[in-house]
Amino acid sequence: MGDTNSNNGNNTNTNNKKPEWLQQYDLLGKIGEGTYGLVFLARIKSSTNRGKSIAIKKFKQSKDGDGVSPTAIREIMLLREISHENVVKLVNVHINHVDMSLYLAFDYAEHDLYEIIRHHRDKVNHSISSYTVKSFLWQLLNGLNYLHSNWIIHRDLKPSNILVMGEGDEQGVVKIADFGLARIYQAPLKTLSDNGVVVTIWYRAPELLLGAKHYTSAVDMWAVGCIFAELLTLKPLFQGAEVKATPNPFQLDQLDKIFKVLGHPTLEKWPTLAHLPHWHQDVQHIQGHKYDNTGLNTVVHLPTKSAAYDLLSKMLEYDPRKRITAAQALEHEYFRSDPLPGRNALVSPNADKVVNYPTRPVDRTTDFEGTTSLQPSQPVSSGNAVSGSIPGAHGGTLRSGPRQMPVGGMQRMQPQAMQAYNNLASQPGMGSGMNPGGMPMQRGLPNQGHQQQQVRRKDSGMGMTGYPPQQKSRR
Numbered sequence: 001m002g003d004t005n006s007n008n009g010n011n012t013n014t015n016n017k018k019p020e021w022l023q024q025y026d027l028l029g030k031i032g033e034g035t036y037g038l039v040f041l042a043r044i045k046s047s048t049n050r051g052k053s054i055a056i057k058k059f060k061q062s063k064d065g066d067g068v069s070p071t072a073i074r075e076i077m078l079l080r081e082i083s084h085e086n087v088v089k090l091v092n093v094h095i096n097h098v099d100m101s102l103y104l105a106f107d108y109a110e111h112d113l114y115e116i117i118r119h120h121r122d123k124v125n126h127s128i129s130s131y132t133v134k135s136f137l138w139q140l141l142n143g144l145n146y147l148h149s150n151w152i153i154h155r156d157l158k159p160s161n162i163l164v165m166g167e168g169d170e171q172g173v174v175k176i177a178d179f180g181l182a183r184i185y186q187a188p189l190k191t192l193s194d195n196g197v198v199v200t201i202w203y204r205a206p207e208l209l210l211g212a213k214h215y216t217s218a219v220d221m222w223a224v225g226c227i228f229a230e231l232l233t234l235k236p237l238f239q240g241a242e243v244k245a246t247p248n249p250f251q252l253d254q255l256d257k258i259f260k261v262l263g264h265p266t267l268e269k270w271p272t273l274a275h276l277p278h279w280h281q282d283v284q285h286i287q288g289h290k291y292d293n294t295g296l297n298t299v300v301h302l303p304t305k306s307a308a309y310d311l312l313s314k315m316l317e318y319d320p321r322k323r324i325t326a327a328q329a330l331e332h333e334y335f336r337s338d339p340l341p342g343r344n345a346l347v348s349p350n351a352d353k354v355v356n357y358p359t360r361p362v363d364r365t366t367d368f369e370g371t372t373s374l375q376p377s378q379p380v381s382s383g384n385a386v387s388g389s390i391p392g393a394h395g396g397t398l399r400s401g402p403r404q405m406p407v408g409g410m411q412r413m414q415p416q417a418m419q420a421y422n423n424l425a426s427q428p429g430m431g432s433g434m435n436p437g438g439m440p441m442q443r444g445l446p447n448q449g450h451q452q453q454q455v456r457r458k459d460s461g462m463g464m465t466g467y468p469p470q471q472k473s474r475r
């Protein structure tokens with residue numbers, strides 16, 4: 001993999017009209033749909049890695065035709081530099097030069113936390129084992145610590161973006177997906193999707209809900225806290241109703257849900273609260289209404305003295321500057337007490353409760369080649385070229401909660417973006433021309449507190465906190 005992209009995508013096989021890059025895959029069908037487009041399952045045909053499963057994200061076409069910026073292209077190329085066991089690997093970037101549509105090929109993961117939680121809640125009706133919860137959380141934090149250390153803030157962490165590998169060498173390994181894309185798409189602050197499906201705001205940090213203009217890595221830690229609670233209770237912690245207006249409406253109900261559990265934030269505990277736009281905007285609700293602290297511990301059913309509760313409450317700290325960082329969380333007592341987390345989160349060392357999670361449904365009726373943007377000979381579609389999906393398919397439109405957000409303006413590349421792409425492709429040391437090896441990406445210092453996403457510099461090592469956590473000495 002990783003070698004196919006320098007072709008211009010126009011090289012089609014005249015027999016089947018498939019772009020050349022696509023011919024390296026056997027396309028099995030659609031496995032999902034998210035904010036940015038459709039996700040397909042494919043297998044590699046070539047002898048190296050033959051049969052390896054790949055998830056191909058096909059990005060939606062924008063209606064207004066606004067293209068992807070050169071910066072966005074650079075961002076995507078940078079994502080190829082990211083390499084960590086707990087971050088899903090972007091193996092290829094494909095561009096169809098005929099309609100300038102974009103395809104990202106990732107390593108395939110059989111499960112995700114959304115489906116795992118749903119399986120426990122709706123199918124097996126029992127909680128996720130404490131070993132599995134702890135292993136999921138540790139690996140999620142491990143991947144996030146790596147991203148944050150490389151100045152990447154995810155911005156849209158939620159259960160469906162936390163993938164878990166199925167059978168094989170990496171069984172039970174957590175992989176963070178969709179990182180980096182939110183920045184390119186200006187997500188998650190837009191709200192209405194073009195098909196009327198809404199973005200989930202359940203994992204959004206209070207500072208963003210109150211109108212903070214800048215992201216720091218603390219927003220991801222809030223989302224991790226929400227996901228941690230959801231793994232424990234099988235229910236989203238703060239299920240606010242989305243306000244459907246643009247742009248960036250004040251999400252009062254979401255804040256209301258948070259305040260009801262955690263109590264009203266105070267200037268004493270969160271001094272910069274007074275600087276947040278919405279703190280002043282809706283005085284009656286936000287400042288006037290005083291919420292009692294109903295107690296996070298009662299909602300998540302954890303003793304207040306437990307290590308799990310201590311960690312969770314540090315993730316759900318109102319003041320982003322006081323919120324625990326991923327690096328600090330990895331060192332927390334919770335991960336040093338039994339059961340210790342492991343690499344295979346699905347199978348504990350004592351192999352007591354093994355839950356067999358269902359594999360992703362594949363909508364085989366969806367023909368990848370049949371999607372208009374994949375056929376250079378056909379006119380470009382305006383968006384979801386794929387019609388229909390099978391019930392129960394693992395797609396966005398079929399899920400129960402609000403989870404999608406509007407598509408930003410990245411779907412078509414404009415000529416200057418193509419130029420940027422080609423420039424990158426022609427840089428020395430880029431293999432087939434797609435690896436922007438010269439792009440700086442540096443590992444930061446994990447304990448520096450929350451970082452604002454700005455710059456990335458080169459990090460060739462990429463390895464962060466070591467595995468397995470069992471090897472850490474106990475306190």
Ligand SMILES: Nc1ncnc2c1ncn2[C@@H]1O[C@H](COP(=O)(O)OP(=O)(O)OP(=O)(O)O)[C@@H](O)[C@H]1O
Nearest residue numbers: 032033034035036039055106107108109112160404
């Ligand atoms: N590498 C992958 N392997 C397997 N499944 C994947 C992979 N990446 C994404 N998926 C699945 O495809 C579906 C759609 O993913 P996508 O990231 O496009 O949307 P989402 O995360 O569900 O929502 P959003 O885009 O709004 O964040 C999800 O169920 C997701 O778990």
